[in-house]
Amino acid sequence: MYGLYQEYCVENKISKVVSQSMYREIFNSEFNFSFFCAEKNVCDICNKYDNSNIDQKQLLQIEYDVHLHNKKLARDVKNSDKEKAAHNNTFCAAVFDLQQILPVPKSEVGLCYYKLKLSTYNFTIYSLGNRDCFLLHVV
Numbered sequence: 001m002y003g004l005y006q007e008y009c010v011e012n013k014i015s016k017v018v019s020q021s022m023y024r025e026i027f028n029s030e031f032n033f034s035f036f037c038a039e040k041n042v043c044d045i046c047n048k049y050d051n052s053n054i055d056q057k058q059l060l061q062i063e064y065d066v067h068l069h070n071k072k073l074a075r076d077v078k079n080s081d082k083e084k085a086a087h088n089n090t091f092c093a094a095v096f097d098l099q100q101i102l103p104v105p106k107s108e109v110g111l112c113y114y115k116l117k118l119s120t121y122n123f124t125i126y127s128l129g130n131r132d133c134f135l136l137h138v139v
Helices: 002-011 020-030 044-050 054-087 110-115
Strands: 094-098 102-104 118-127 133-138
Touching (some): 044 054
Antiparallel strands (some): 094 118
């Protein structure tokens, strides 16, 4: 986020750029937002391999190696498309994410939790080329 702020300052010729610590302080206190590192999603194949004993890992090794190879290929294609989208405005590369279903209103109390009738769905689309982000939320 701070990097985006710095780019904004350069693009808009703002000479007094605040430090990263000041940026965090303002962001947290004035806007009531906070920074955190999201938990990393782990796929079933990686999770299965990581939680296996030595004998099971030997049986899963070929499948795991193929999986890692495919993951690298997918990342390479994504990075290639990202570069192409950044330099060619007729090409769009985007990533999508559907956040887990969020119960509304939020409650962790047993009976109330099970009687909730509403769910919120957050669907995010991020354009890799021009770095636009769109959020569709449905209740």
